[in-house]
Amino acid sequence: xxxxxxxxxxxxxxxxxxxxxxxxxxxxxxxxxxxxxxxxxxxxxxxxxxxxxxxxxxxxxxxxxxxxxxxxxxxxxxxxxxxxxxxxxxxxxxxxxxxxxxxxxxxxxxxxxxxxxxxxxxxxxxxxxxxxxxxxxxxxxxxxxxxxxxxxxxxxxxxxxxxxxxxxxxxxxxxxxxxxxxxxxxxxxxxxxxxxxxxxxxxxxxxxxxxxxxxxxxxxxxxxxxxxxxxxxxxxxxxxxxxxxxxxxxxxxxxxxxxxxxxxxxxxxxxxxxxxxxxxxxxxxxxxxxxxxxxxxxxxxxxxxxxxxxxxxxxxxxxxxxxxxxxxxxxx
Amino acid sequence: xxxxxxxxxxxxxxxxxxxxxxxxxxxxxxxxxxxxxxxxxxxxxxxxxxxxxxxxxxxxxxxxxxxxxxxxxxxxxxxxxxxxxxxxxxxxxxxxxxxxxxxxxxxxxxxxxxxxxxxxxxxxxxxxxxxxxxxxxxxxxxxxxxxxxxxxxxxxxxxxxxxxxxxxxxxxxxxxxxxxxxxxxxxxxxxxxxxxxxxxxxxxxxxxxxxxxxxxxxxxxxxxxxxxxxxxxxxxxxxxxxxxxxxxxxxxxxxxxxxxxxxxxxxxxxxxxxxxxxxxxxxxxxxxxxxxxxxxxxxxxxxxxxxxxxxxxxxxxxxxxxxxxxxxxxxxxxxxxxxxxxxxxxxxxxxxxxxxxxxxxxxxxxxxxxx
Numbered sequence: 291x292x293x294x295x296x297x298x299x300x301x302x303x304x305x306x307x308x309x310x311x312x313x314x315x316x317x318x319x320x321x322x323x324x325x326x327x328x329x330x331x332x333x334x335x336x337x338x339x340x341x342x343x344x345x346x347x348x349x350x351x352x353x354x355x356x357x358x359x360x361x362x363x364x365x366x367x368x369x370x371x372x373x374x375x376x377x378x379x380x381x382x383x384x385x386x387x388x389x390x391x392x393x394x395x396x397x398x399x400x401x402x403x404x405x406x407x408x409x410x411x412x413x414x415x416x417x418x419x420x421x422x423x424x425x426x427x428x429x430x431x432x433x434x435x436x437x438x439x440x441x442x443x444x445x446x447x448x449x450x451x452x453x454x455x456x457x458x459x460x461x462x463x464x465x466x467x468x469x470x471x472x473x474x475x476x477x478x479x480x481x482x483x484x485x486x487x488x489x490x491x492x493x494x495x496x497x498x499x500x501x502x503x504x505x506x507x508x509x510x511x512x513x514x515x516x517x518x519x520x521x522x523x524x525x526x527x528x529x530x531x532x533x534x535x536x537x538x539x540x541x542x543x544x545x546x547x548x549x550x551x552x553x554x555x556x557x558x559x560x561x562x563x564x565x566x567x568x569x570x571x572x573x574x575x576x577x578x579x580x581x582x583x584x585x586x587x588x589x590x591x592x593x594x595x596x597x598x599x600x601x602x603x604x605x606x607x608x609x610x611x612x613x614x615x616x617x618x619x620x621x622x
Numbered sequence: 623x624x625x626x627x628x629x630x631x632x633x634x635x636x637x638x639x640x641x642x643x644x645x646x647x648x649x650x651x652x653x654x655x656x657x658x659x660x661x662x663x664x665x666x667x668x669x670x671x672x673x674x675x676x677x678x679x680x681x682x683x684x685x686x687x688x689x690x691x692x693x694x695x696x697x698x699x700x701x702x703x704x705x706x707x708x709x710x711x712x713x714x715x716x717x718x719x720x721x722x723x724x725x726x727x728x729x730x731x732x733x734x735x736x737x738x739x740x741x742x743x744x745x746x747x748x749x750x751x752x753x754x755x756x757x758x759x760x761x762x763x764x765x766x767x768x769x770x771x772x773x774x775x776x777x778x779x780x781x782x783x784x785x786x787x788x789x790x791x792x793x794x795x796x797x798x799x800x801x802x803x804x805x806x807x808x809x810x811x812x813x814x815x816x817x818x819x820x821x822x823x824x825x826x827x828x829x830x831x832x833x834x835x836x837x838x839x840x841x842x843x844x845x846x847x848x849x850x851x852x853x854x855x856x857x858x859x860x861x862x863x864x865x866x867x868x869x870x871x872x873x874x875x876x877x878x879x880x881x882x883x884x885x886x887x888x889x890x891x892x893x894x895x896x897x898x899x900x901x902x903x904x905x906x907x908x909x910x911x912x913x914x915x916x917x918x919x920x921x922x923x924x925x926x927x928x929x930x931x932x933x934x935x936x937x938x939x940x941x942x943x944x945x946x947x948x949x950x951x952x953x954x955x956x957x958x959x960x961x962x963x964x965x966x967x968x969x970x971x972x973x974x975x976x977x978x979x980x981x982x983x984x985x986x987x988x989x990x991x992x993x
Contacts, residue, residue: 312717312718314713314714314716315713315716315717316695316698316713317698318691318694318695318698319691319694319695320695321649321663321667321691321692321695321696322648322649322651322652322659322663322666322667322670323650323651323652323663324651324652324653324654324656324657324659324660324663325651325652325653325654326654326657326660327654327657330654330657334660334714338715338716338717338718341715341718341724342717342718360657361657361658361660361661362658363658363659363660363661363662364660364661364714365661366661366714366715366724369724370724400777404777432876432879434820434824434825434827434876437824437825438819438820438821438823438824441823441824442823445823469878470878471825471876471877471878471879472825472876475813475815475825475826476825478813478814479823482814483823484823514878515865515877515878516877516878519814519815519862519877520814522814523814523815524814526814526858527814606867606868606869606871606903606906607864607865607867607901607902607903608903609900609901609902609903610864610901610902613900613901
């Protein structure tokens with residue numbers, strides 16, 4: 291695929307002849323100088339020229355777009371573009387359409403999201419945003435900026451209609467990858483950190499629902515740090531002791547039994563066939579349960595579990611487990 | 623590899639000369655493909671000078687002429703305006719300031735410039751301290767966060783807050799910012815996992831976790847006595863950070879992601895600040911860093927990946943924190959001594975010697991001896 295030739299330099303275009311380009315001036319020996327392409331040098335010479343005289347017009351939108359496409363991290367080009375959009379009252383939906391394309395190309399660049407938020411703050415058009423985020427996430431399911439943008443949209447507009455589909459959305463992302471920590475984090479944000487919405491007023495019911503959800507996820511995929519962090523997070527945030535889920539955790543701390551019982555226990559879903567057990571996170575959790583109980587027999591049990599982690603199941607954290615043993619014995 | 627007698631294979635050699643060459647090359651020129659750094663050249667300068675400082679190469683492997691020239695370029699990015707004085711990332715908007723402040727200081731680049739000058743042993747005689755304090759103060763937002771340029775411009779995440787705190791610490795003057803409000807912003811970035819996100823409501827990430835933990839330690843004492851984190855919060859943060867260490871020895875940035883050598887610094891330094899550095903596997907940690915060295919100089923984000931100044935700097939900074947903990951036999955090959963003796967200050971992210979220099983020469987004096 292032969293790439294398109296670069297557009298003619300602004301210095302050769304008669305419609306730009308009235309602008310005095312401002313070359314980048316380095317009075318002293320430059321440090322970490324970039325060997326700019328002729329295209330970038332020319333475009334930024336004209337950007338500086340335009341900023342110096344303060345012109346804000348449609349051709350400035352073309353110029354800033356050009357610079358941004360060459361260097362999406364050029365925050366001054368973005369900022370000047372935003373001021374130009376405001377000044378000439380450029381249709382915001384046109385700007386969002388451009389941002390749709392640029393977010394797709396440059397999803398890892400902070401500026402493209404920041405600019406989008408500035409425009410949305412003015413247009414107040416949140417409706418398509420969630421679908422847009424879902425589309426961008428298909429490229430990179432864990433992209434930090436994309437998830438942060440979704441959280442911003444939800445919090446800033448704070449409309450029930452927007453929040454309503456979030457738990458289903460999290461499920462969709464979990465079905466693609468149950469180990470997507472961004473999805474788990476988003477769930478916590480939606481359920482516990484964004485106020486109480488209609489239908490969610492019974493907090494005990496909500497907590498029970500979340501615990502069951504997490505336990506079911508663990509039963510399908512036990513070795514998932516995100517799920518165990520979420521489990522701990524729900525308990526801690528709602529001031530429940532770890533022992534609340536101790537019966538659930540127990541089976542995960544041992545190898546899979548030869549005979550799997552066909553249990554349907556919603557509160558304590560057991561590990562499924564083929565589960566890779568014992569599960570390190572479960573052993574750790576169980577040890578914390580014993581430590582929380584605090585009696586000397588419980589501490590002994592915790593120490594045994596930590597020893598198994600240090601010696602066999604989680605040797606990379608040997609020093610940490612030895613520290614936990616030491617601390618617990620000191621306290622007894 | 624560690625065998626059953628506890629004998630551990632030595633680390634692969636530290637390619638000190640190759641890393642020095644990598645840093646000096648970048649300082650001399652960056653290819654056009656790195657045009658993304660046009661608005662952050664000062665950061666690249668910080669990484670490169672930092673690499674040389676960590677390796678103890680500034681005195682012996684650079685000339686006074688070179689260092690003088692570098693200091694000149696950094697000072698050339700120093701400017702003032704309505705909001706005080708600071709450093710811009712580079713001259714990419716030079717000459718436009720007549721109009722609307724587009725050629726303006728940037729808070730992260732100001733931090734990078736000040737530390738780079740300390741590494742280069744500048745005397746700061748050109749520094750307007752009151753102007754700098756005014757600039758930092760003008761970057762603070764009402765919710766306690768900091769923007770990267772005055773008056774609410776640009777982003778407002780924890781990197782800016784950390785830069786502000788470091789600057790105030792080096793100046794020894796916190797009067798131009800609202801510390802408690804900044805602390806409450808940091809607290810609002812904490813997540814259920816025990817780490818901190820870039821903004822409130824964002825996922826825990828070790829880079830921002832380091833920034834938060836460093837800021838909480840750097841801050842002057844608050845209205846209530848004692849540390850800024852409760853013992854439970856500290857334990858939860860330690861737990862999350864320690865679990866960031868992957869079986870390979872490297873650190874990941876978020877739960878469930880792959881290790882990347884820069885997180886060896888972010889996670890490793892955060893643990894160092896919390897006093898929990900003895901609880902990780904320092905041997906596997908440094909084995910991972912050593913394996914990320916790129917054959918032609920510099921360090922990449924993972925073994926086999928191409929190198930860049932950012933990953934090289936943070937890999938070496940992480941090694942500086944943890945190689946001193948390893949037995950001499952493991953550090954026998956290559957020039958690990960140069961990094962072992964770097965003595966990195968994990969709070970400000972520079973060697974102790976450099977930090978001392980900054981403190982001695984940058985501080986605002988009551989007597990008014992310094993501007």
